[in-house]
Amino acid sequence: MGGSTTGRRGPYAGTAARRRTILxxxxxxxxxxxxxxxxxxxxxxxxxxxxxxxxxxxxxxSDLLAGVLELRDEHDQPGLAEAGGAGILRQLVxxxxxxxxxPGLTELYCILSAEATAPGHPAHEWFRERYVRxxxxxxxxxxxxxxxxxxxxxxDPAREAQRIVALMDGLQVQWLLDRDSIDMAAQMREYLRRxxxxxx
Amino acid sequence: MGGSTTGRRGPYAGTAARRRTILxxxxxxxxxxxxxxxxxxxxxxxxxxxxxxxxxxxxxxSDLLAGVLELRDEHDQPGLAEAGGAGILRQLVxxxxxxxxxPGLTELYCILSAEATAPGHPAHEWFRERYVRxxxxxxxxxxxxxxxxxxxxxxDPAREAQRIVALMDGLQVQWLLDRDSIDMAAQMREYLRRxxxxxx
DNA sequence: CCTACCGATCGGTAGG
DNA sequence: CCTACCGATCGGTAGG
Numbered sequence: 001m002g003g004s005t006t007g008r009r010g011p012y013a014g015t016a017a018r019r020r021t022i023l024x025x026x027x028x029x030x031x032x033x034x035x036x037x038x039x040x041x042x043x044x045x046x047x048x049x050x051x052x053x054x055x056x057x058x059x060x061x062s063d064l065l066a067g068v069l070e071l072r073d074e075h076d077q078p079g080l081a082e083a084g085g086a087g088i089l090r091q092l093v094x095x096x097x098x099x100x101x102x103p104g105l106t107e108l109y110c111i112l113s114a115e116a117t118a119p120g121h122p123a124h125e126w127f128r129e130r131y132v133r134x135x136x137x138x139x140x141x142x143x144x145x146x147x148x149x150x151x152x153x154x155x156d157p158a159r160e161a162q163r164i165v166a167l168m169d170g171l172q173v174q175w176l177l178d179r180d181s182i183d184m185a186a187q188m189r190e191y192l193r194r195x196x197x198x199x200x
Numbered sequence: 201m202g203g204s205t206t207g208r209r210g211p212y213a214g215t216a217a218r219r220r221t222i223l224x225x226x227x228x229x230x231x232x233x234x235x236x237x238x239x240x241x242x243x244x245x246x247x248x249x250x251x252x253x254x255x256x257x258x259x260x261x262s263d264l265l266a267g268v269l270e271l272r273d274e275h276d277q278p279g280l281a282e283a284g285g286a287g288i289l290r291q292l293v294x295x296x297x298x299x300x301x302x303p304g305l306t307e308l309y310c311i312l313s314a315e316a317t318a319p320g321h322p323a324h325e326w327f328r329e330r331y332v333r334x335x336x337x338x339x340x341x342x343x344x345x346x347x348x349x350x351x352x353x354x355x356d357p358a359r360e361a362q363r364i365v366a367l368m369d370g371l372q373v374q375w376l377l378d379r380d381s382i383d384m385a386a387q388m389r390e391y392l393r394r395x396x397x398x399x400x
Numbered sequence: 401c402c403t404a405c406c407g408a409t410c411g412g413t414a415g416g
Numbered sequence: 417c418c419t420a421c422c423g424a425t426c427g428g429t430a431g432g
Contacts, residue, residue, distance in 0.1 A: 032318060037236040040411065052412080053417055061411065107317065114314030117307065117376035118232060128377050135374075156390075162374060162382055163391060169373050170366025174335075176317035177328050182362055190356075191363060194394070240427065252428080253401055261427065 019057050019067070021047055027068050031108040034115050035065055035123065062122035069126050072105065086150050088141035089192045096168060097185040103176070110172050135161045145196070152197050160195060167191060219257050219267070221247055227268050231308040234315050235265055235323065262322035269326050272305065286350050288341035289392045296368060297385040303376070310372050335361045345396070352397055360395060367391060 025046045029038040040061055044051040058064045083091050099106045116123040142157035151157070171184045225246045229238040240261055244251040258264045283291050299306045316323040342357035351357070371384045 034234070034236065034315060036234065037315075039409075041409080050418060052419085055412070056417075110317060111314045113373055113377075114311045115234060115237075117310060117373065124377075131374055131377060131381075159387060159390060162371070163367060163387060166370025166374060166387075167363060167367050168370065170368065170370035171362070173313055173317065173369050174331055174362060174366060177313075177324070177331060181331075187359060187363060187366075190359060239425075241425080250402060252403085255428070256401075 015057070022054060022057055022064070023067050023071050026064050027071070027108060028104065030065065030068060030112065031104050034111045035061075035121070036115060040064070065122055066126075068108075069123060072108070075105075085141060085144045085148050086196055088138070089145075089196065092138070092164065092168070093185055093189045093192065096171075096188045099172070100175070100184050103179075106172050107176060110169070110176055113169070131165065135165050138164055142195070150197055152195055155195055164192070164195075215257075222254060222257055222264070223267050223271050226264050227271070227308060228304065230265065230268060230312065231304045234311045235261075235321070236315060240264070265322055266326075268308075269323060272308070275305075285341060285344045285348055286396055288338070289345075289396065292338070292364065292368070293385055293389045293392065296371075296388045299372070300375070300384050303379075306372050307376060310369070310376055313369070331365065335365050338364050342395070350397055352395055355395055364392070364395075 022043070026038075026043045028046065029043045032038070033042075039051075040054050041051040043064070044054055054064065058067060112123055113127050115121060116127045118124065139157050139161035142151060142155070142160055145151040146155075146157060168184075168188065171182060171187055175182050175184050222243070226238075226243045228246065229243045232238070233242075239251075240254050241251040243264070244254055254264065258267060312323055313327050315321055316327045318324065339357050339361035342351060342355070342360055345351040346355075346357060368384075368388065371382060371387055375382050375384050
């Protein structure tokens with residue numbers, strides 16, 4: 001796929017595109033084998049370059065991982081912030097539905113988050129912050145729902161937010177192990193219905 | 201710690217004990233680094249033997265992993281089967297409480313289950329079967345509760361069982377990333393209270 | 401239970 | 417963007 005025969009249109013013109021190509025290959029490899037298990041030679045081979053060439057675009061293997069996580073960040077942010085209250089819950093189901101269509105992203109987060117629970121892991125802090133952010137957004141949405149009277153009685157926004165995020169992660173493990181065993185989006189929808197007031 | 205100076209009491213007398221020592225070291229290493237990331241040399245070094253000696257007790261690295269999983273199986277089975285109906289839900293909270301006291305086991309399952317979502321992984325089938333078993337037991341308990349009228353209206357045993365197991369797994373990821381951020385047992389208890397009829 | 405060693409693979413450097 | 421190469425480490429074998 002890589003290694004076009006057309007050549008560059010100007011000096012450095014292909015660098016940004018090359019970085020992108022590399023990150024997509026790294027994304028694939030890390031999704032399948034994790035960070036520890038994925039090799040730079042494998043990443044390079046898939047796009048037909050020498051593994052040392054990666055080090056002209058990224059200073060180290062962990063820098064490559066940082067690039068992959070940054071790239072996914074851009075893709076995942078939009079949407080969740082805009083909707084208010086119960087709208088966010090519907091968007092969470094939408095996120096799960098999208099994950100179900102793009103297993104690669106689900107694999108990446110699943111394997112990397114588990115690997116990154118080790119304190120020395122290069123993605124450890126990134127995942128810690130990601131959970132603070134994700135749980136925080138969900139909590140804010142639930143608090144907004146509470147103010148609007150959309151939240152079912154007895155639901156604590158802070159603890160419920162942790163459970164919702166935990167449920168999403170846990171469903172993914174079962175789904176990745178056996179994709180026919182579970183319908184993640186349906187499970188999520190059914191669960192979230194229990195959090196809102198019955199009328200919604 | 202290992203390598204006693206007393207010598208053996210008889211031929212092969214120490215073999216079973218040695219196997220046990222090796223498995224405990226392997227358990228530690230796989231918990232911290234996963235299967236791919238954990239090395240036989242590390243496992244051996246922790247108990248003061250050469251890594252090749254491991255291969256006198258286990259035929260390969262994946263055989264070592266199988267031994268570790270088998271060992272944990274023995275530890276985890278008791279209890280869950282005995283109690284009936286709502287008693288099982290209380291025991292689930294007890295399991296979570298125990299996980300919270302022994303982080304090593306939690307780490308092992310978390311990192312290995314994510315790694316083992318890859319189809320070629322030596323523990324892939326083990327985890328698939330484990331989920332069938334765990335979800336199945338939980339489902340049976342919920343069905344028993346339904347027959348006794350202990351289950352809240354609208355709760356589907358099969359899908360609820362998948363969610364309960366998913367919740368346990370997901371809580372563990374957040375907990376391992378930041379142990380002060382979450383009280384797994386309390387979260388579990390609070391959630392399960394929502395599954396039973398209010399009187400229980 | 402050991403030493404000695406195998407071929408393979410790892411991330412990264414040197415130098416062009 | 418490459419070749420050539422580094423030292424380290426991997427799982428496993430041979431042979432005692």
